[in-house]
Amino acid sequence: MLRASALEIPELDLREMGTMIQSRVVVEVSGQVQSLLDSLETTTLEIAVTGESGAGKSTFINALLGLNDGDHRAALTGVIETTTSPTPYQHPHLPNVRLWDLPGTGTPCFQAEKYLRQVGFESYDFFIIVASERFRQNHAELARAVGAMGKRFYFVRSKVDQDLRASQRRRPARFQEVQVLREIEADCIHQLRNEGLASPKVFLVSSFELHKFDFQRLQDTLADELEGHKRHALLLSFPSVTAAAVQKKKDSLHRHIWKKALLACFVSALPGLPIHLNIPMLMRTLLSYHRSFGLDDESLGALAVTASKPHRELKDQVCSALGKDLSENTVQAILSQAAVYGQVAARLVKNKVPLLDNLVAGGVSFVAAYYLLHTALDSFAQDAQRVLGRAYELEDEVQGSLCYPPEPGFIYD
Known part of the structure; x- marks a missing residue:
């Protein structure tokens, strides 16, 4: 007969087993999410x-x-x-x-x-x-x-x-x-x-x-x-030439934030991968948002010609932090700020279930990435409305799109 002690699995082996299972699940699910995004971005x-x-x-x-x-x-x-x-x-x-x-x-x-x-x-x-x-x-x-x-x-x-x-x-x-x-x-x-x-x-x-x-x-x-x-x-x-068009564009992009945030989550959940690997993917996403709302220099220049307004006058209506400085440093600062929201909960989970260390880290990254993209969409939409208001002398748009920080309950929108 085997003694009970022979059936005991060392704690180190349990951690390795948990890490292996998590890695396999993360790779499979992240592949499915990436496939969804590829389908979205390659549709003709x-x-x-x-x-x-x-x-x-x-x-x-x-x-x-x-x-x-x-x-x-x-x-x-x-x-x-x-x-x-x-x-x-x-x-x-x-x-x-x-x-x-x-x-x-x-x-x-x-x-x-x-x-x-x-x-x-x-x-x-x-x-x-x-x-x-x-x-x-x-x-x-x-x-x-x-x-x-x-x-x-x-x-x-x-x-x-x-x-x-x-x-x-x-x-x-x-x-x-x-x-x-x-x-x-x-x-x-x-x-x-x-x-x-x-x-x-x-x-x-x-x-x-x-x-x-x-x-x-x-x-x-x-x-x-x-x-x-x-x-x-x-x-x-x-x-985006009307406030309604800006809102519809924002709503459509917002429906897919969770996919980008999940990818950020999966990178952080894989053991041994540094969190900063998320930054290039998030930067590409933010740059695409920026162009979609017509806030890049080329789009602002074309609008300036169409509306017979100075390019600088339209560019001055871009007042959000990301709109004015869409750089890796700004993105990193916002991610760090958002990550603080999940740190307390993360510590509690880690203490209770040590095997979930990597998944908890991924969860914090999900919250941070979601917060970043949600904040960017809100601020870019507000900037776009201000630009349109100035371009076409629509006072309601200029006055009605001031830059406010996102509400605390953003993740439940």
């Missing part, structure tokens, strides 16, 4: 923009990309048709998002089905059909063919800023902007219904003033009708 979004020559397709594409016409990455613009074959324009910060400038549709022998086959209709997630004056038979024919092939389509009535100025010159005493916009929309819907479309979706847009008119409604509609990761890609790719 292909947007087709079409319409007749001179409708402003290329200018609209550049506005969506946040690029000025003179940028070497921008779509070519001009008074004559410059697009003879489908031309992709990659988003400046999101390589998996592309807008396609399709050849014009206004030829006498236009045939929608043939046109769609030529441009490879199956490649696109949806179609935006642009017109600057009237929607014609070609537009309706194209929309019907797109719908018959299982794709969504949306009508954008461009250059409404020019229509408003012309209307004001014609009837200065009776001019009412809201009334003119209603008349333009009603006329567009009437034109398309006359061509046999029952419920056309029409959005009035100015590519030079995206913060006005129906651009936000267009973005909301597109987001509502896209699913999962493609919806996230759309929200990140479209420029």
Whole structure:
């Protein structure tokens, strides 16, 4: 018979066994979380923009990309048709998002089905059909063919800023902007219904003033009708030109904070790995947030040109610590501050269950990383609203987006 003492396992062996089990679990779960993030970040979004020559397709594409016409990455613009074959324009910060400038549709022998086959209709997630004056038979024919092939389509009535100025010159005493916009929309819907479309979706847009008119409604509609990761890609790719757009972008990014925080947790939970290995991953995430809200110098410069404001004046509206100094030192300071919140609980757990030393360290890292990313999203969103307020002289945005520290209960949001 074996004596009881022979069945006793030394405490050192127990620790080694616990460490081995923890390491295997951490590696497996971290791999699954990384796979989720890879799927999110590699999702493609292909947007087709079409319409007749001179409708402003290329200018609209550049506005969506946040690029000025003179940028070497921008779509070519001009008074004559410059697009003879489908031309992709990659988003400046999101390589998996592309807008396609399709050849014009206004030829006498236009045939929608043939046109769609030529441009490879199956490649696109949806179609935006642009017109600057009237929607014609070609537009309706194209929309019907797109719908018959299982794709969504949306009508954008461009250059409404020019229509408003012309209307004001014609009837200065009776001019009412809201009334003119209603008349333009009603006329567009009437034109398309006359061509046999029952419920056309029409959005009035100015590519030079995206913060006005129906651009936000267009973005909301597109987001509502896209699913999962493609919806996230759309929200990140479209420029944040209204407070509503900033909030939607923030909400979409916030849903995925826990995945980044878990990765930080797993690095700290693996024995022998230094905690500072989290910093490069967190820096990449913060830089992507910073660009998404248009706070990088390139985006601020493009907005300054569009809004005719000095670049320095817009940059001065960025008042958060991370917005002004997105450096490893600043990140490390915030992480250290957040880690203090978990130290007391960590010591208690370690004293009770010594085998969980590494997992407790990972838990503290999770809290710290979550706090950092949550704080960054809040502060970047506030900075973005202040920048927009100054760019477009929106006093409510400037005064209503002061920089406040996050609430203590942030982790339960």
